[in-house]
Amino acid sequence: MIQSREVFPLYGKEDFVCPSCSVYSQHDWYEILENQEGDLEISPFLRSLRDNTLARAFSMNERSVSFFKEEVNGYFTDNVTALSLCIHCGKPAFWINGNLVFPHNPSVSLPNQDMPEEVMKLYNEAREISVLSPRASAALLRLALEKLLF
Template sequence: MPGDVPNYLGKAFICPHCNANAQQSWASCTAQGHETSDTYLPGLTISTCFVCSGLAIWLEQPVRTDTWGASARMIYPAATVEGPKRNVDLPEAVARLYDEAATVVNLSPRSASALLRLALEALLEDLYPDKAGNLNSMIGAAVRDGLPERVQRTMDVMRFSGNQSVHEIHHDDTPQTAATLFGLLNIVAEQLITQPKQLDALYEGLPDGFKQQVDRRDGREAV
């Protein structure tokens, strides 16, 4: 099972130091004075990896919810682990956006969400160039081509989440919500690119005589 990206108070996630999917311990952050006892530093928390003992420092920040709560972002180390591995069939331009989002998912989940929406748009533009520039129209074209309803809903989730990340001032993303979008983009690529390619390869592997029979049956070849 793939590990989770680093998340606040998570019991286990991919360590930003050793890249192991490891258990984490948590502690409040204190500062040691020269003449006084340790001083508690509000808003700072430390996670420690059980595998390499690497430390990560987290800065608490308010989160707009119905009940108001607290979350935190990892401020050290600045370099973050990558998000879920991308589908290998993603076009080059889409893959670059995916990888860029993966490098900032912990530092700025909102940026990662916006980049993933752009990656979805780039993916559909590659498949439907005549609809380029309008994500909603491209999703509609994919549906008319027989895209399963569940995948269409997946793309609309990404479209909505990306719009919220860009346009809503008080919209809050977390590494977990952004990480979900990585998985959704992979699902879309699987349905639109990988599975059709695999099915085409299976069909092309059939004997020529059998394929000619199928073509005659379906009216693609004169009898």
């Protein structure tokens, strides 16, 4: 059985519960980097402390590289942004400085398909803002419940 902490999205992780489709699935990673000419380039991987490429380039050991570059979970985060792409639904999630910034709702369940459309709209709005404003989210859920019950 999968432990709950292992299913949450984490920068650089290959398998986690997708914040878009809520399915435990595999994710491909990409970095958007600014090159020396100031143009944006996309790389189909995350630069890792583990592959030691940067350490070799600068003749540094891994410990000094970690002071030289920001990293999360062993991956460098000094990019413009990074994105993970869900193999199941094909939707991207966006990461800045190693933190998931979009979608905001990784831990909230998708609405039940039997939910009335008007209630589902309120539920999804509450879901989207649950991390940014839990109280506003709770107010929307209360309204959704009122519409469901009366």
